Amino acid sequence: MEIFTLAFMQRAMAVALFISVITPLIGNIIVLKRLSTIGDALSHAGLAGVTIGLCLSLSPVITAIIFSVLSALTIEYIRRSFPNYSEMATAVVLSFAVGVAAVASGFVKSSAGFNSFLFGSVVAISNFELVTVIVLSIAVIAIMLLLYRELFYIAFDEEGAYLSGVPVRSINLVFTILTAIVVSIAARTVGSLVISSLMIIPVACAMLISKSYLHNTVLSVVFAVIFTLAGLILTAFYDLKPGGTIVLIGICTLVVILIVRKR
Amino acid sequence: MAILEVKDLSFSYPDKSILHRISFSINRGDFLCVVGTNGTGKSTLLKLILNRLRPTEGSIRLFGTDSSQFRSFSKIAYVSQKATSFNKDFPATVEEIVSLGLYSQKGLFKRYNAEDKEKVYNALDRVGMAGYARNKIGNLSGGQQQRVFIAKALAASPDIIFLDEPTVGIDIKAVDSICCLLGELNAGGITIVMVTHDISSVIYHSNKVLILSEDGSGELLSSQEFTSRSFVNLHHHHH
Numbered sequence: 446m447e448i449f450t451l452a453f454m455q456r457a458m459a460v461a462l463f464i465s466v467i468t469p470l471i472g473n474i475i476v477l478k479r480l481s482t483i484g485d486a487l488s489h490a491g492l493a494g495v496t497i498g499l500c501l502s503l504s505p506v507i508t509a510i511i512f513s514v515l516s517a518l519t520i521e522y523i524r525r526s527f528p529n530y531s532e533m534a535t536a537v538v539l540s541f542a543v544g545v546a547a548v549a550s551g552f553v554k555s556s557a558g559f560n561s562f563l564f565g566s567v568v569a570i571s572n573f574e575l576v577t578v579i580v581l582s583i584a585v586i587a588i589m590l591l592l593y594r595e596l597f598y599i600a601f602d603e604e605g606a607y608l609s610g611v612p613v614r615s616i617n618l619v620f621t622i623l624t625a626i627v628v629s630i631a632a633r634t635v636g637s638l639v640i641s642s643l644m645i646i647p648v649a650c651a652m653l654i655s656k657s658y659l660h661n662t663v664l665s666v667v668f669a670v671i672f673t674l675a676g677l678i679l680t681a682f683y684d685l686k687p688g689g690t691i692v693l694i695g696i697c698t699l700v701v702i703l704i705v706r707k708r
Numbered sequence: 709m710a711i712l713e714v715k716d717l718s719f720s721y722p723d724k725s726i727l728h729r730i731s732f733s734i735n736r737g738d739f740l741c742v743v744g745t746n747g748t749g750k751s752t753l754l755k756l757i758l759n760r761l762r763p764t765e766g767s768i769r770l771f772g773t774d775s776s777q778f779r780s781f782s783k784i785a786y787v788s789q790k791a792t793s794f795n796k797d798f799p800a801t802v803e804e805i806v807s808l809g810l811y812s813q814k815g816l817f818k819r820y821n822a823e824d825k826e827k828v829y830n831a832l833d834r835v836g837m838a839g840y841a842r843n844k845i846g847n848l849s850g851g852q853q854q855r856v857f858i859a860k861a862l863a864a865s866p867d868i869i870f871l872d873e874p875t876v877g878i879d880i881k882a883v884d885s886i887c888c889l890l891g892e893l894n895a896g897g898i899t900i901v902m903v904t905h906d907i908s909s910v911i912y913h914s915n916k917v918l919i920l921s922e923d924g925s926g927e928l929l930s931s932q933e934f935t936s937r938s939f940v941n942l943h944h945h946h947h
Contacts (some may be wrong), residue, residue: 477798477799591817592817594808594811594820595811595816597800597804597808598808598811601794601798601800601805601808602788602794602808604760604786604788605786605788605808606808606811607760608758608760608781608784608785608786608812609781609808609809609811609812610779610781610782610811610812610815611811611816612816651799652797652799655799656799656801656842656843656844657799657800657801657803657804657842657844658799658800658801658804659804660799661799
Protein backbone atom coordinates (compact mmCIF):
# COMPACT_ATOMS: atom_id res chain seq x y z
CA MET A 446 0.00 0.00 0.00
CA GLU A 447 2.94 2.34 0.45
CA ILE A 448 2.88 3.08 -3.26
CA PHE A 449 -0.09 5.37 -2.54
CA THR A 450 2.04 7.44 -0.18
CA LEU A 451 4.32 8.40 -3.07
CA ALA A 452 3.81 11.94 -4.29
CA PHE A 453 3.49 11.02 -8.00
CA MET A 454 0.84 8.40 -7.22
CA GLN A 455 -1.15 10.84 -5.10
CA ARG A 456 -1.05 13.35 -7.93
CA ALA A 457 -2.17 10.69 -10.39
CA MET A 458 -5.02 9.69 -8.08
CA ALA A 459 -6.20 13.28 -7.69
CA VAL A 460 -6.13 13.90 -11.45
CA ALA A 461 -7.84 10.60 -12.21
CA LEU A 462 -10.61 11.21 -9.67
CA PHE A 463 -11.45 14.64 -11.09
CA ILE A 464 -11.44 13.22 -14.60
CA SER A 465 -13.67 10.32 -13.60
CA VAL A 466 -16.26 12.81 -12.35
CA ILE A 467 -16.32 15.09 -15.41
CA THR A 468 -16.05 12.43 -18.12
CA PRO A 469 -19.41 10.72 -17.48
CA LEU A 470 -21.11 14.11 -16.96
CA ILE A 471 -20.19 14.93 -20.56
CA GLY A 472 -20.67 11.30 -21.64
CA ASN A 473 -24.30 11.26 -20.49
CA ILE A 474 -25.28 14.03 -22.88
CA ILE A 475 -23.14 12.59 -25.68
CA VAL A 476 -24.83 9.19 -25.39
CA LEU A 477 -28.35 10.58 -25.09
CA LYS A 478 -27.84 12.92 -28.06
CA ARG A 479 -26.33 10.02 -30.02
CA LEU A 480 -23.11 11.89 -30.67
CA SER A 481 -20.70 9.15 -29.60
CA THR A 482 -18.50 9.73 -32.65
CA ILE A 483 -17.81 13.34 -31.62
CA GLY A 484 -16.02 12.11 -28.50
CA ASP A 485 -13.84 9.99 -30.76
CA ALA A 486 -13.04 12.80 -33.18
CA LEU A 487 -12.22 15.25 -30.39
CA SER A 488 -10.00 12.81 -28.51
CA HIS A 489 -7.99 12.25 -31.68
CA ALA A 490 -7.80 16.00 -32.11
CA GLY A 491 -6.51 16.11 -28.54
CA LEU A 492 -3.88 13.56 -29.47
CA ALA A 493 -2.80 15.69 -32.42
CA GLY A 494 -2.51 18.62 -30.00
CA VAL A 495 -0.45 16.52 -27.59
CA THR A 496 1.92 15.52 -30.39
CA ILE A 497 2.41 19.11 -31.48
CA GLY A 498 3.01 20.10 -27.86
CA LEU A 499 5.67 17.40 -27.47
CA CYS A 500 7.35 18.49 -30.74
CA LEU A 501 7.49 22.12 -29.72
CA SER A 502 8.29 21.36 -26.07
CA LEU A 503 5.12 23.10 -24.93
CA SER A 504 2.75 21.73 -22.28
CA PRO A 505 0.95 18.90 -24.12
CA VAL A 506 -2.20 19.35 -22.04
CA ILE A 507 -2.51 22.97 -23.12
CA THR A 508 -1.83 22.30 -26.81
CA ALA A 509 -4.31 19.41 -26.66
CA ILE A 510 -7.01 21.71 -25.29
CA ILE A 511 -6.33 24.34 -27.96
CA PHE A 512 -6.31 21.83 -30.83
CA SER A 513 -9.37 20.02 -29.54
CA VAL A 514 -11.45 23.19 -29.01
CA LEU A 515 -10.51 24.40 -32.51
CA SER A 516 -11.59 21.03 -33.89
CA ALA A 517 -14.89 21.24 -32.00
CA LEU A 518 -15.58 24.65 -33.53
CA THR A 519 -14.64 23.30 -36.97
CA ILE A 520 -17.06 20.39 -36.56
CA GLU A 521 -19.87 22.82 -35.70
CA TYR A 522 -18.92 24.96 -38.70
CA ILE A 523 -18.80 22.07 -41.20
CA ARG A 524 -22.04 20.72 -39.74
CA ARG A 525 -23.86 23.92 -40.67
CA SER A 526 -22.66 23.61 -44.26
CA PHE A 527 -23.95 20.03 -44.49
CA PRO A 528 -26.91 19.93 -42.10
CA ASN A 529 -28.15 16.59 -43.38
CA TYR A 530 -24.76 14.87 -43.30
CA SER A 531 -23.53 15.99 -39.89
CA GLU A 532 -21.53 12.82 -39.23
CA MET A 533 -19.32 13.76 -42.18
CA ALA A 534 -18.02 16.70 -40.15
CA THR A 535 -16.74 14.44 -37.39
CA ALA A 536 -15.16 12.08 -39.92
CA VAL A 537 -13.31 14.91 -41.66
CA VAL A 538 -11.94 16.30 -38.40
CA LEU A 539 -10.99 12.83 -37.13
CA SER A 540 -9.03 12.04 -40.30
CA PHE A 541 -7.28 15.40 -40.17
CA ALA A 542 -6.34 14.90 -36.51
CA VAL A 543 -4.97 11.41 -37.12
CA GLY A 544 -2.98 12.77 -40.06
CA VAL A 545 -1.48 15.57 -37.97
CA ALA A 546 -0.72 13.23 -35.07
CA ALA A 547 0.94 10.68 -37.36
CA VAL A 548 3.15 13.20 -39.16
CA ALA A 549 4.04 15.17 -36.03
CA SER A 550 4.83 12.03 -34.04
CA GLY A 551 7.83 11.52 -36.35
CA PHE A 552 9.39 14.61 -34.80
CA VAL A 553 8.75 13.69 -31.17
CA LYS A 554 12.07 12.91 -29.48
CA SER A 555 10.86 10.62 -26.69
CA SER A 556 8.42 8.00 -27.88
CA ALA A 557 7.71 7.09 -24.25
CA GLY A 558 6.11 10.49 -23.73
CA PHE A 559 3.96 10.02 -26.81
CA ASN A 560 2.93 6.51 -25.76
CA SER A 561 1.83 7.72 -22.36
CA PHE A 562 -0.76 9.93 -24.03
CA LEU A 563 -2.01 7.09 -26.23
CA PHE A 564 -2.86 4.72 -23.39
CA GLY A 565 -2.50 6.93 -20.34
CA SER A 566 0.11 7.10 -17.65
CA VAL A 567 0.23 7.77 -13.94
CA VAL A 568 3.83 8.86 -13.79
CA ALA A 569 5.27 12.32 -14.29
CA ILE A 570 2.19 14.48 -13.83
CA SER A 571 3.63 17.89 -13.16
CA ASN A 572 2.27 20.29 -10.55
CA PHE A 573 1.22 22.58 -13.40
CA GLU A 574 -0.81 19.80 -14.98
CA LEU A 575 -2.34 18.92 -11.62
CA VAL A 576 -3.52 22.49 -11.11
CA THR A 577 -4.77 22.79 -14.71
CA VAL A 578 -6.82 19.61 -14.38
CA ILE A 579 -8.32 20.62 -11.03
CA VAL A 580 -9.24 24.15 -12.11
CA LEU A 581 -10.75 23.04 -15.42
CA SER A 582 -12.59 20.15 -13.78
CA ILE A 583 -14.22 22.42 -11.25
CA ALA A 584 -15.22 24.79 -14.05
CA VAL A 585 -16.70 21.92 -16.08
CA ILE A 586 -18.65 20.59 -13.08
CA ALA A 587 -19.99 24.08 -12.31
CA ILE A 588 -21.14 24.70 -15.89
CA MET A 589 -22.69 21.23 -16.19
CA LEU A 590 -24.67 21.81 -12.98
CA LEU A 591 -25.74 25.27 -14.12
CA LEU A 592 -26.93 23.93 -17.49
CA TYR A 593 -28.33 20.68 -16.06
CA ARG A 594 -31.94 21.27 -17.09
CA GLU A 595 -31.12 22.93 -20.41
CA LEU A 596 -28.88 20.04 -21.47
CA PHE A 597 -31.44 17.47 -20.28
CA TYR A 598 -34.13 19.23 -22.33
CA ILE A 599 -31.96 19.45 -25.47
CA ALA A 600 -30.92 15.81 -25.14
CA PHE A 601 -34.52 14.68 -24.78
CA ASP A 602 -36.18 16.91 -27.37
CA GLU A 603 -34.21 19.62 -29.14
CA GLU A 604 -37.27 20.97 -31.00
CA GLY A 605 -39.29 21.20 -27.79
CA ALA A 606 -36.38 22.89 -26.01
CA TYR A 607 -36.20 25.52 -28.73
CA LEU A 608 -39.96 26.17 -28.48
CA SER A 609 -39.67 26.58 -24.70
CA GLY A 610 -37.08 29.32 -25.17
CA VAL A 611 -33.91 27.32 -24.46
CA PRO A 612 -31.01 29.02 -26.31
CA VAL A 613 -30.25 25.72 -28.04
CA ARG A 614 -27.47 26.86 -30.37
CA SER A 615 -25.44 28.66 -27.72
CA ILE A 616 -25.77 25.80 -25.27
CA ASN A 617 -24.76 23.24 -27.90
CA LEU A 618 -21.67 25.33 -28.63
CA VAL A 619 -20.73 25.61 -24.94
CA PHE A 620 -21.23 21.87 -24.57
CA THR A 621 -19.00 21.04 -27.55
CA ILE A 622 -16.23 23.23 -26.13
CA LEU A 623 -16.57 21.52 -22.72
CA THR A 624 -16.32 18.15 -24.46
CA ALA A 625 -13.10 19.25 -26.14
CA ILE A 626 -11.62 20.39 -22.83
CA VAL A 627 -12.59 17.18 -21.05
CA VAL A 628 -11.14 14.82 -23.66
CA SER A 629 -7.91 16.84 -23.68
CA ILE A 630 -7.28 16.81 -19.95
CA ALA A 631 -8.42 13.22 -19.64
CA ALA A 632 -5.86 12.15 -22.23
CA ARG A 633 -3.20 12.55 -19.55
CA THR A 634 -4.24 9.67 -17.30
CA VAL A 635 -6.47 7.45 -19.41
CA GLY A 636 -5.00 8.18 -22.82
CA SER A 637 -6.49 9.54 -26.03
CA LEU A 638 -7.37 6.17 -27.50
CA VAL A 639 -9.58 5.09 -24.61
CA ILE A 640 -11.05 8.36 -23.41
CA SER A 641 -14.21 8.06 -25.49
CA SER A 642 -14.88 4.63 -23.97
CA LEU A 643 -14.59 6.15 -20.50
CA MET A 644 -17.28 8.59 -21.59
CA ILE A 645 -19.60 5.90 -22.85
CA ILE A 646 -19.18 2.76 -20.66
CA PRO A 647 -20.16 4.22 -17.25
CA VAL A 648 -23.22 5.77 -18.90
CA ALA A 649 -24.12 2.46 -20.55
CA CYS A 650 -23.88 0.70 -17.17
CA ALA A 651 -26.01 3.39 -15.49
CA MET A 652 -28.68 3.27 -18.23
CA LEU A 653 -29.22 -0.42 -17.61
CA ILE A 654 -30.32 0.13 -14.02
CA SER A 655 -31.45 3.73 -13.62
CA LYS A 656 -35.03 4.98 -13.71
CA SER A 657 -34.56 8.72 -13.76
CA TYR A 658 -32.26 11.20 -15.48
CA LEU A 659 -30.85 12.42 -12.15
CA HIS A 660 -30.28 8.86 -10.97
CA ASN A 661 -28.59 8.06 -14.28
CA THR A 662 -26.25 11.04 -14.05
CA VAL A 663 -25.20 10.30 -10.47
CA LEU A 664 -24.85 6.58 -11.09
CA SER A 665 -22.65 7.06 -14.17
CA VAL A 666 -20.28 9.22 -12.10
CA VAL A 667 -20.21 6.57 -9.33
CA PHE A 668 -19.38 3.86 -11.88
CA ALA A 669 -16.64 5.96 -13.46
CA VAL A 670 -15.06 6.73 -10.08
CA ILE A 671 -15.12 3.04 -9.11
CA PHE A 672 -13.65 1.93 -12.46
CA THR A 673 -10.91 4.54 -12.20
CA LEU A 674 -9.94 3.76 -8.61
CA ALA A 675 -9.94 0.02 -9.25
CA GLY A 676 -7.98 0.55 -12.45
CA LEU A 677 -5.32 2.67 -10.78
CA ILE A 678 -4.88 0.21 -7.92
CA LEU A 679 -4.41 -2.68 -10.36
CA THR A 680 -2.09 -0.51 -12.43
CA ALA A 681 0.06 0.25 -9.41
CA PHE A 682 0.37 -3.38 -8.35
CA TYR A 683 0.79 -5.07 -11.69
CA ASP A 684 2.45 -2.30 -13.69
CA LEU A 685 -0.35 -2.09 -16.28
CA LYS A 686 -1.44 0.73 -18.57
CA PRO A 687 -4.07 2.71 -16.62
CA GLY A 688 -6.35 3.66 -19.53
CA GLY A 689 -6.71 0.14 -20.85
CA THR A 690 -7.15 -1.31 -17.36
CA ILE A 691 -9.89 1.19 -16.46
CA VAL A 692 -11.79 0.52 -19.69
CA LEU A 693 -11.52 -3.27 -19.33
CA ILE A 694 -12.87 -3.09 -15.76
CA GLY A 695 -15.76 -1.01 -17.12
CA ILE A 696 -16.49 -3.47 -19.90
CA CYS A 697 -16.46 -6.42 -17.45
CA THR A 698 -18.91 -4.58 -15.21
CA LEU A 699 -21.18 -3.83 -18.17
CA VAL A 700 -21.19 -7.51 -19.17
CA VAL A 701 -21.98 -8.59 -15.59
CA ILE A 702 -24.89 -6.12 -15.38
CA LEU A 703 -26.22 -7.31 -18.74
CA ILE A 704 -26.12 -10.95 -17.61
CA VAL A 705 -27.63 -10.30 -14.16
CA ARG A 706 -30.40 -8.16 -15.66
CA LYS A 707 -31.33 -10.86 -18.20
CA ARG A 708 -32.18 -13.29 -15.40
CA MET B 709 -59.70 38.91 -30.02
CA ALA B 710 -57.71 36.91 -32.54
CA ILE B 711 -54.73 35.24 -30.90
CA LEU B 712 -53.46 33.72 -34.12
CA GLU B 713 -53.74 35.58 -37.41
CA VAL B 714 -52.40 34.11 -40.64
CA LYS B 715 -52.53 36.41 -43.67
CA ASP B 716 -51.79 35.50 -47.31
CA LEU B 717 -49.29 32.91 -46.16
CA SER B 718 -47.33 31.14 -48.87
CA PHE B 719 -44.50 28.70 -48.45
CA SER B 720 -42.45 26.80 -50.97
CA TYR B 721 -39.36 24.67 -50.88
CA PRO B 722 -36.91 25.40 -53.73
CA ASP B 723 -38.43 22.64 -55.84
CA LYS B 724 -42.00 22.56 -54.60
CA SER B 725 -44.76 24.94 -53.60
CA ILE B 726 -46.56 23.77 -50.45
CA LEU B 727 -48.90 26.45 -49.14
CA HIS B 728 -50.48 29.14 -51.33
CA ARG B 729 -52.02 32.35 -49.95
CA ILE B 730 -53.58 30.91 -46.84
CA SER B 731 -55.51 33.23 -44.54
CA PHE B 732 -57.36 32.44 -41.33
CA SER B 733 -57.54 33.57 -37.76
CA ILE B 734 -58.55 31.95 -34.51
CA ASN B 735 -59.80 33.46 -31.27
CA ARG B 736 -59.23 32.69 -27.63
CA GLY B 737 -61.08 29.49 -26.75
CA ASP B 738 -61.20 28.06 -30.28
CA PHE B 739 -60.41 24.42 -31.02
CA LEU B 740 -59.03 24.24 -34.56
CA CYS B 741 -58.31 21.05 -36.45
CA VAL B 742 -56.00 21.25 -39.45
CA VAL B 743 -56.76 18.49 -41.94
CA GLY B 744 -55.60 17.51 -45.41
CA THR B 745 -54.09 14.55 -47.20
CA ASN B 746 -50.38 13.76 -46.88
CA GLY B 747 -48.09 16.38 -48.36
CA THR B 748 -50.57 19.26 -48.17
CA GLY B 749 -48.38 21.00 -45.63
CA LYS B 750 -50.20 20.47 -42.32
CA SER B 751 -47.03 20.07 -40.27
CA THR B 752 -45.29 22.73 -42.39
CA LEU B 753 -48.03 25.19 -41.39
CA LEU B 754 -47.39 24.40 -37.73
CA LYS B 755 -43.63 24.88 -38.20
CA LEU B 756 -44.29 28.24 -39.85
CA ILE B 757 -46.54 29.38 -37.00
CA LEU B 758 -43.91 28.32 -34.46
CA ASN B 759 -41.13 30.10 -36.39
CA ARG B 760 -39.20 26.92 -37.19
CA LEU B 761 -39.57 27.85 -40.87
CA ARG B 762 -39.83 31.29 -42.48
CA PRO B 763 -42.76 32.03 -44.82
CA THR B 764 -41.99 32.75 -48.47
CA GLU B 765 -44.73 35.39 -48.39
CA GLY B 766 -47.37 36.65 -46.02
CA SER B 767 -47.49 37.15 -42.29
CA ILE B 768 -48.26 35.23 -39.11
CA ARG B 769 -49.14 37.04 -35.90
CA LEU B 770 -49.25 35.26 -32.55
CA PHE B 771 -50.84 37.32 -29.76
CA GLY B 772 -50.39 40.36 -32.01
CA THR B 773 -46.64 39.80 -32.50
CA ASP B 774 -45.02 38.70 -35.74
CA SER B 775 -44.08 35.04 -35.22
CA SER B 776 -40.39 35.75 -35.95
CA GLN B 777 -40.32 38.24 -33.04
CA PHE B 778 -42.43 36.14 -30.68
CA ARG B 779 -40.66 35.46 -27.38
CA SER B 780 -43.48 34.88 -24.85
CA PHE B 781 -42.73 31.17 -24.85
CA SER B 782 -44.83 30.47 -21.75
CA LYS B 783 -48.03 31.46 -23.61
CA ILE B 784 -47.61 28.62 -26.07
CA ALA B 785 -46.96 24.91 -25.78
CA TYR B 786 -46.27 22.28 -28.39
CA VAL B 787 -46.97 18.56 -28.40
CA SER B 788 -45.18 16.64 -31.14
CA GLN B 789 -45.54 13.09 -32.43
CA LYS B 790 -42.90 12.35 -29.82
CA ALA B 791 -44.84 9.48 -28.27
CA THR B 792 -44.04 7.33 -31.27
CA SER B 793 -40.60 8.69 -32.09
CA PHE B 794 -38.55 9.09 -28.92
CA ASN B 795 -36.05 6.58 -27.64
CA LYS B 796 -37.71 4.13 -25.22
CA ASP B 797 -34.48 3.68 -23.29
CA PHE B 798 -34.13 7.36 -22.46
CA PRO B 799 -33.53 7.42 -18.69
CA ALA B 800 -36.10 9.89 -17.37
CA THR B 801 -39.17 9.75 -15.16
CA VAL B 802 -42.60 11.12 -15.99
CA GLU B 803 -42.08 13.81 -13.35
CA GLU B 804 -38.76 14.91 -14.87
CA ILE B 805 -40.27 15.16 -18.36
CA VAL B 806 -43.29 17.18 -17.20
CA SER B 807 -41.04 19.55 -15.23
CA LEU B 808 -39.29 20.43 -18.52
CA GLY B 809 -42.61 22.02 -19.50
CA LEU B 810 -42.01 24.65 -16.80
CA TYR B 811 -38.88 25.88 -18.56
CA SER B 812 -40.73 28.43 -20.67
CA GLN B 813 -41.96 30.02 -17.44
CA LYS B 814 -38.73 29.78 -15.45
CA GLY B 815 -36.03 30.54 -18.00
CA LEU B 816 -32.28 30.03 -18.05
CA PHE B 817 -30.39 28.78 -14.96
CA LYS B 818 -33.44 28.90 -12.65
CA ARG B 819 -33.79 26.40 -9.80
CA TYR B 820 -37.09 24.63 -9.21
CA ASN B 821 -38.93 24.90 -5.89
CA ALA B 822 -41.85 23.22 -4.10
CA GLU B 823 -44.36 25.38 -5.93
CA ASP B 824 -42.99 24.17 -9.27
CA LYS B 825 -43.29 20.59 -8.14
CA GLU B 826 -46.93 21.27 -7.28
CA LYS B 827 -47.50 22.62 -10.81
CA VAL B 828 -46.03 19.43 -12.23
CA TYR B 829 -48.32 17.26 -10.11
CA ASN B 830 -51.35 19.42 -10.94
CA ALA B 831 -50.64 19.02 -14.64
CA LEU B 832 -50.26 15.24 -14.22
CA ASP B 833 -53.51 15.21 -12.28
CA ARG B 834 -55.37 16.96 -15.10
CA VAL B 835 -54.36 14.25 -17.58
CA GLY B 836 -54.99 11.44 -15.09
CA MET B 837 -51.34 10.39 -14.81
CA ALA B 838 -50.47 11.52 -11.26
CA GLY B 839 -50.00 7.92 -10.17
CA TYR B 840 -47.20 7.45 -12.72
CA ALA B 841 -44.94 10.35 -11.71
CA ARG B 842 -42.02 8.12 -10.77
CA ASN B 843 -42.32 5.69 -13.66
CA LYS B 844 -39.76 5.65 -16.42
CA ILE B 845 -41.31 7.36 -19.45
CA GLY B 846 -40.26 4.61 -21.87
CA ASN B 847 -42.13 1.95 -19.88
CA LEU B 848 -45.56 3.52 -20.49
CA SER B 849 -47.94 2.75 -23.36
CA GLY B 850 -48.15 5.15 -26.31
CA GLY B 851 -51.42 6.64 -25.08
CA GLN B 852 -50.03 7.17 -21.57
CA GLN B 853 -46.89 8.78 -22.98
CA GLN B 854 -48.93 11.20 -25.04
CA ARG B 855 -50.90 12.13 -21.89
CA VAL B 856 -47.60 12.84 -20.17
CA PHE B 857 -46.53 15.09 -23.06
CA ILE B 858 -49.86 16.91 -22.81
CA ALA B 859 -49.19 17.36 -19.08
CA LYS B 860 -45.75 18.77 -19.98
CA ALA B 861 -47.51 21.23 -22.28
CA LEU B 862 -49.96 22.17 -19.50
CA ALA B 863 -47.32 22.66 -16.78
CA ALA B 864 -46.61 26.31 -17.58
CA SER B 865 -50.36 27.11 -17.98
CA PRO B 866 -50.19 28.14 -21.65
CA ASP B 867 -52.95 30.03 -23.46
CA ILE B 868 -52.66 27.92 -26.59
CA ILE B 869 -51.46 24.39 -27.27
CA PHE B 870 -50.31 23.21 -30.71
CA LEU B 871 -50.43 19.50 -31.36
CA ASP B 872 -48.89 17.76 -34.37
CA GLU B 873 -50.69 14.47 -35.05
CA PRO B 874 -50.84 13.58 -31.35
CA THR B 875 -52.73 10.35 -31.97
CA VAL B 876 -50.45 8.69 -34.52
CA GLY B 877 -49.47 5.17 -33.50
CA ILE B 878 -51.83 5.05 -30.52
CA ASP B 879 -54.60 2.47 -30.16
CA ILE B 880 -58.22 3.50 -30.87
CA LYS B 881 -59.45 3.56 -27.27
CA ALA B 882 -56.55 5.76 -26.18
CA VAL B 883 -57.18 8.05 -29.15
CA ASP B 884 -60.76 8.63 -28.03
CA SER B 885 -59.76 9.35 -24.46
CA ILE B 886 -57.03 11.77 -25.57
CA CYS B 887 -59.51 13.61 -27.80
CA CYS B 888 -61.93 13.83 -24.84
CA LEU B 889 -59.12 15.16 -22.69
CA LEU B 890 -58.35 17.85 -25.29
CA GLY B 891 -62.06 18.72 -25.37
CA GLU B 892 -62.07 19.15 -21.59
CA LEU B 893 -58.96 21.32 -21.65
CA ASN B 894 -60.55 23.45 -24.37
CA ALA B 895 -63.74 23.77 -22.30
CA GLY B 896 -61.47 24.95 -19.47
CA GLY B 897 -60.37 27.88 -21.63
CA ILE B 898 -57.24 26.65 -23.45
CA THR B 899 -57.10 27.37 -27.18
CA ILE B 900 -56.14 24.32 -29.20
CA VAL B 901 -54.66 23.94 -32.67
CA MET B 902 -54.31 20.33 -33.73
CA VAL B 903 -52.95 18.87 -36.93
CA THR B 904 -54.58 15.53 -37.61
CA HIS B 905 -55.35 13.08 -40.39
CA ASP B 906 -58.00 11.45 -38.23
CA ILE B 907 -60.69 14.10 -37.99
CA SER B 908 -63.55 11.75 -37.06
CA SER B 909 -62.43 11.19 -33.47
CA VAL B 910 -61.94 14.85 -32.71
CA ILE B 911 -64.58 16.69 -34.79
CA TYR B 912 -67.13 16.77 -31.96
CA HIS B 913 -64.68 18.52 -29.66
CA SER B 914 -63.51 21.12 -32.17
CA ASN B 915 -65.32 24.22 -33.41
CA LYS B 916 -63.24 25.07 -36.50
CA VAL B 917 -61.64 23.03 -39.26
CA LEU B 918 -58.96 24.24 -41.66
CA ILE B 919 -58.86 22.10 -44.79
CA LEU B 920 -55.61 22.19 -46.74
CA SER B 921 -55.88 21.08 -50.38
CA GLU B 922 -53.43 19.56 -52.81
CA ASP B 923 -53.23 22.87 -54.72
CA GLY B 924 -51.90 24.59 -51.59
CA SER B 925 -55.06 26.50 -50.77
CA GLY B 926 -56.75 26.44 -47.42
CA GLU B 927 -60.37 26.81 -46.37
CA LEU B 928 -61.64 27.52 -42.87
CA LEU B 929 -65.01 26.04 -41.91
CA SER B 930 -66.94 25.75 -38.71
CA SER B 931 -67.15 22.19 -37.47
CA GLN B 932 -70.88 22.08 -38.26
CA GLU B 933 -70.24 23.17 -41.85
CA PHE B 934 -67.53 20.57 -42.09
CA THR B 935 -69.72 17.72 -40.84
CA SER B 936 -72.65 18.60 -43.07
CA ARG B 937 -70.37 18.96 -46.08
CA SER B 938 -68.62 15.66 -45.50
CA PHE B 939 -72.05 14.06 -45.15
CA VAL B 940 -72.90 15.41 -48.62
CA ASN B 941 -69.61 14.12 -49.98
CA LEU B 942 -70.26 10.72 -48.49
CA HIS B 943 -73.68 10.73 -50.07
CA HIS B 944 -72.19 11.51 -53.50
CA HIS B 945 -69.75 8.61 -53.22
CA HIS B 946 -72.61 6.21 -52.62
CA HIS B 947 -74.35 7.14 -55.86
